[in-house]
Amino acid sequence: MSQLLQQLVNGLSLGSIYALIALGYTMVYGIIRLINFAHGDIYMVGAFVGYFALRGGLPLPFAFFLAMIIPALFGLVIEFFAYRPLRNAPRIAALITAIGVSLFLENLGILVLSPDPRPFPQVLPDKSIISYGDVNVSLTQFLMIVITLALMVLLTLFVHYTKTGKAMRAVSQDREAAQLMGININRIISVTFVIGSALAGAAGVLVGLYIPRIEPLMGVMYGLKAFVAAVIGGIGIIPGAMLGGVLMGLAETLVTGFLASTWRDAIAFGLLILILLIKPSGIFGTSSRTKV
Amino acid sequence: MLTVENLHVYYGAIHAIQGISFSVRQGEIVTLIGANGAGKSTILKTISGLLRPRGGKIILEGEEISTLAPHQIVARGISQVPEGRRVFPELSVMENLELGAYQRKGKEHMDELKRVFTLFPRLKERRNQRAGTLSGGEQQMLAIGRGLMAKPRLLLLDEPSMGLAPLLVKEIFSIIREINAAGTTILLVEQNANMALSIAQTGYVLETGEIALSGPAGELTRNEEVRKAYLGL
Ligand SMILES: Nc1ncnc2c1ncn2[C@@H]1O[C@H](COP(=O)(O)OP(=O)(O)OP(=O)(O)O)[C@@H](O)[C@H]1O
Ligand SMILES: [Mg+2]
Numbered sequence: 001m002s003q004l005l006q007q008l009v010n011g012l013s014l015g016s017i018y019a020l021i022a023l024g025y026t027m028v029y030g031i032i033r034l035i036n037f038a039h040g041d042i043y044m045v046g047a048f049v050g051y052f053a054l055r056g057g058l059p060l061p062f063a064f065f066l067a068m069i070i071p072a073l074f075g076l077v078i079e080f081f082a083y084r085p086l087r088n089a090p091r092i093a094a095l096i097t098a099i100g101v102s103l104f105l106e107n108l109g110i111l112v113l114s115p116d117p118r119p120f121p122q123v124l125p126d127k128s129i130i131s132y133g134d135v136n137v138s139l140t141q142f143l144m145i146v147i148t149l150a151l152m153v154l155l156t157l158f159v160h161y162t163k164t165g166k167a168m169r170a171v172s173q174d175r176e177a178a179q180l181m182g183i184n185i186n187r188i189i190s191v192t193f194v195i196g197s198a199l200a201g202a203a204g205v206l207v208g209l210y211i212p213r214i215e216p217l218m219g220v221m222y223g224l225k226a227f228v229a230a231v232i233g234g235i236g237i238i239p240g241a242m243l244g245g246v247l248m249g250l251a252e253t254l255v256t257g258f259l260a261s262t263w264r265d266a267i268a269f270g271l272l273i274l275i276l277l278i279k280p281s282g283i284f285g286t287s288s289r290t291k292v
Numbered sequence: 293m294l295t296v297e298n299l300h301v302y303y304g305a306i307h308a309i310q311g312i313s314f315s316v317r318q319g320e321i322v323t324l325i326g327a328n329g330a331g332k333s334t335i336l337k338t339i340s341g342l343l344r345p346r347g348g349k350i351i352l353e354g355e356e357i358s359t360l361a362p363h364q365i366v367a368r369g370i371s372q373v374p375e376g377r378r379v380f381p382e383l384s385v386m387e388n389l390e391l392g393a394y395q396r397k398g399k400e401h402m403d404e405l406k407r408v409f410t411l412f413p414r415l416k417e418r419r420n421q422r423a424g425t426l427s428g429g430e431q432q433m434l435a436i437g438r439g440l441m442a443k444p445r446l447l448l449l450d451e452p453s454m455g456l457a458p459l460l461v462k463e464i465f466s467i468i469r470e471i472n473a474a475g476t477t478i479l480l481v482e483q484n485a486n487m488a489l490s491i492a493q494t495g496y497v498l499e500t501g502e503i504a505l506s507g508p509a510g511e512l513t514r515n516e517e518v519r520k521a522y523l524g525l
Binding site for chain 2: 163166167169170173174176177178179180181182183184185
């Protein structure tokens, strides 16, 4: 029993990471119907910004802040130079470009940062802040879950109650009608990339604190799994990405904990196949909601 | 107020609008009538900046606007109520209306909101309902209301009568007249030529991308060709 509880805690922590990354995939898809393959690499950028900031002696909150801002700038610039010129091109062109941007960031990372994994500075004391029998919640896990929750609440409030948030929802439902409302869609698309990338950057630092090893290719597997999480929840739907990410984390830790750790990566794709068989539009997806 | 000169619009190789010219004077209701596929929606989309013309000019009070982005055109006082309503189905009635006033600052749009709720009391009752769950007629009211929220000087209406019961069509048209009487210039696109000519001052008859006839609405109503082709008389 306590082992199960412990695995749930671990799963929730890992799941917050997937959820934070999945949000960026789903938001961008919702707005421009693009699977932004470079998104996992933005998360890697966040981890490295956090790494250098902490190594440089900055306090954690400030490092965390930078690790959201700089990836956000990456997202902004990538959208502007790589995707915007293809706004009216066939979708496959943007998709191929996204793969290109991803490969570019990965190889740039290898070139500039070297391919070797680096230990992430462990600035948090290694102690558990909640202990219940054999079940421990470490300070890192606690922060991961709480920060993720806080970011999700902020995002939800933003999307529902601010003018820009409402415009984002309008653009995702009917781009042309949104333009007729006087919404500058380029601006809304930029905001979407900025927010999604900032969330991925936050995930990068949290993972650094948790797993303590980072490397330029770390975004590949995490990105892929977070993308699967977004599909599971229903791509384009924000609460779907949150739920999908958490489910992914839970499934992965439960399987590694109780079956075998070699199954770790298979579980993500097993879940993907399962959802595609049962409900291809994802948990929160409605089949009628074919996005134009 | 608005002058369209020798407009040419293409969809790829399809020459949808073939050199059209017309004008809308301040305070008027002008209607463009024509059959399916004549190019009516294409013209409105081009005025709103959703499509770029390949030739010709669109001039709003002396300014060439055909190179501007849609949001800049809204900023200059042109709103469009698109064909098929195109309300945001997952957003509430209220949110749809607020988006209509997207470019207005702070609480500036409160007067329009009151006005829209006076014109369409039904929308007020349903302000917290998802727009996708409204009936067709209510969605049309919402689409018009949303268009008014920007406080446009020129309102473009694309087939507001489409798919509505005759009684509702009458109601919508009398509201269009009311909106015009309150000072908004209107460019109305319709297949329902009868109704459109009955409230417009000037009409243009569009046939496959070209203007076949034009004149004061009363004259068009009496014109033999128009009566046969569009009024079913
Ligand atoms: N996206 C598009 N791609 C290619 N051709 C198009 C497109 N939209 C419209 N057309 C063509 O352009 C012509 C004019 O279309 P438009 O929609 O402007 O007609 P309309 O007068 O509004 O018709 P309706 O009364 O049915 O709404 C038609 O021949 C149509 O097939
Ligand atoms: Mg049309």
